[in-house]
Amino acid sequence: MGVTGPSVTPDSAHNLLFALVVDRDADTRTMYAEYLRLGAWQVEEAADGREALAKALAARPDIVITETRLPGMSGYDLCQLLRHDVSTGSIPIIVVTADAFAGDLARARAAGADAVLAKPCLPETLAAEVQRLLGRSRVLNTKGGAPRAVDSPTRADDVAPRSRAAHNISLKRAHKRGNTTEPPVAPPPLVCPDCDRALTYHRSHVGGVSTKHQEQWDYFECPAGCGTFQYRTRTRKLKKV
Numbered sequence: 001m002g003v004t005g006p007s008v009t010p011d012s013a014h015n016l017l018f019a020l021v022v023d024r025d026a027d028t029r030t031m032y033a034e035y036l037r038l039g040a041w042q043v044e045e046a047a048d049g050r051e052a053l054a055k056a057l058a059a060r061p062d063i064v065i066t067e068t069r070l071p072g073m074s075g076y077d078l079c080q081l082l083r084h085d086v087s088t089g090s091i092p093i094i095v096v097t098a099d100a101f102a103g104d105l106a107r108a109r110a111a112g113a114d115a116v117l118a119k120p121c122l123p124e125t126l127a128a129e130v131q132r133l134l135g136r137s138r139v140l141n142t143k144g145g146a147p148r149a150v151d152s153p154t155r156a157d158d159v160a161p162r163s164r165a166a167h168n169i170s171l172k173r174a175h176k177r178g179n180t181t182e183p184p185v186a187p188p189p190l191v192c193p194d195c196d197r198a199l200t201y202h203r204s205h206v207g208g209v210s211t212k213h214q215e216q217w218d219y220f221e222c223p224a225g226c227g228t229f230q231y232r233t234r235t236r237k238l239k240k241v
């Protein structure tokens with residue numbers, strides 16, 4: 001899971017993993033692309049849906065990260081076209097969108113997105129989701145092309161051995177208690193239990209007696225005003241506070 005700094009790393013130095021980042025906003029593309037490049041990813045960027053489709057078909061990235069609102073062709077259409085092409089149909093797709101109402105989330109999943117994250121989305125959160133999806137697709141591949149799983153909240157048994165290693169690294173880091181927006185474990189994407197809208201992450205509180213017995217609570221706000229929610233990393237329970 002997420003560590004301070006990129007937790008997504010390629011399998012080997014000579015075979016870089018390749019991500020396609022699609023967003024009409026150059027600052028957003030740069031933010032995600034730079035973070036992934038720090039993790040030794042190769043990153044291609046596209047500013048609109050047609051450019052993204054052309055690049056995906058030509059280069060077959062390991063993962064596609066796209067906004068839904070794109071000039072020319074929407075992110076939903078992009079997802080569908082990628083899914084229906086035999087050369088790109090199995091590439092994991094993460095939708096990162098400012099359109100994070102329940103209907104939009106369902107529409108993105110129906111179009112073929114493996115995961116949907118709401119903006120504002122920290123690069124660390126995105127990297128953790130990339131890690132989760134690639135870990136899972138690797139597991140599925142070894143089982144001989146099992147059907148693609150639909151998106152579900154992050155669970156420990158979805159996490160590949162590679163990210164367990166990353167988790168162990170995080171445990172070795174100095175134990176820092178207090179409030180932070182860059183916690184040792186990336187906050188998961190969550191929806192409001194009352195209205196199903198994507199919750200907005202605000203901050204985390206890291207506590208516990210030592211690095212080995214660390215506790216982390218992530219605080220989220222419902223954009224529709226249902227209230228503030230607290231997610232406890234250790235128990236993976238969400239409650240209103």
Ligand SMILES: [Zn+2]
Nearest residue numbers: 192195222226
């Ligand atoms: Zn709500």
